[in-house]
Amino acid sequence: MLLLLTYVRRINFRKRLTSKKSDQPMTKPKVQKKSGYHHGNLRGQLTAAARQLIEEQGPDGFSMSDACRLAGVSTAAPYRHFKSKEDLLTEVAMDGLARLGADMEKNASGYPRGTVESxxxxxxxxVQFAIREQHTFRLMFSTKSHAGRIEELKSVGRNSYGVLLQEVARYLGEDGITEEVMRASFPLWTQVHGLSFLAIDGKLDVTDFPVDIDQSILLASERLLPPRPAPQGS
Structure with a gap:
């Protein structure tokens, strides 16, 4: 999905977008303090803390010590799970991709499966995820901080992308992820990916008219999807 104009218009757009029934609520990651700390949830605590700091300050705006302080753990604790800050950033990116996949599946399940609407x-x-978690979204598609774990990141990304592939397969009546499914899915992804970056970069003002994101996505889906195959025997 390589594909949002002044400051006020961006705020108005976000209000319109978040008013839709399919929106995911904006939530801060829950970071447990030291009283709730034990070895079993250290990785999750640090990931949640880093995610919060990324959204507040950007990936370059905090240190491992800041993440430890927010998570309520010692400065030596992260190195039981993460070799470096870059390793922790990759964990946040993978967590973001997994949560994005879950959001997409949840939204699709609110409609008849295998339809243009789903x-x-x-x-x-x-697009909603990108707007809600802009810094995390950028991190998910950056290669700068993930050099040592790029294959892990790609694997989680493929699982997330698989939500779209499976829905397109249902639409086409295919039993699996065929070449036709992949061909039909790629333009859909590039359209919303590009739209996401236009949104978070504040570039939608170039149109000089209010942009209805939901309607744009629906129209693009209708036009980019191939015709449904005729039922056998018809």
Whole structure:
């Protein structure tokens, strides 16, 4: 999905977008303090703390010590799970990709499966995630901080992308992820991915008219999807 104009218009757009029934609520990651700390949840605590700091300060705006302080653990604790800050950033990116996949699946499940509407709902969830967690979204698609774990990141990303592939397969009546499914899915992803970056970069003002994101995604889905195959025997 390589594909949002002044400051006020961006705020108005976000208000319109978050008023839709399919929106995911904006939530801060829950970071347990030291009283709730034990070895079993250290990785999750640090990931949640880093995610919060990334959204507040950007990935370059905090240190491992800041993440430890927010998580309520010692400065030596992260190195039981993460070799470096970059390793922790990759964990946040993978967590983001997994949560994005879950959001897309949840949105699609609110509509009849294998329909234009369910496919458009996946696209809306994608753009909504990007707007809600802008720094995390950028991190998810950056290669700068993930050099040592790029294959792990790609694997989680493929699982997330698989939500779209499976929905398009249902639409086409295919039993699995065929070449036709992949061909039909790629333009859908590039449309919403590009739209996401236009949104978070504040570039939608170039149109000089209010942009209805939901309607744009629905129209693009209708036009980019191939015709449904005729039922056998018809």
């Amino acid at each position: 496919i458009a709902a996946i696209g809306r969830a994608y």
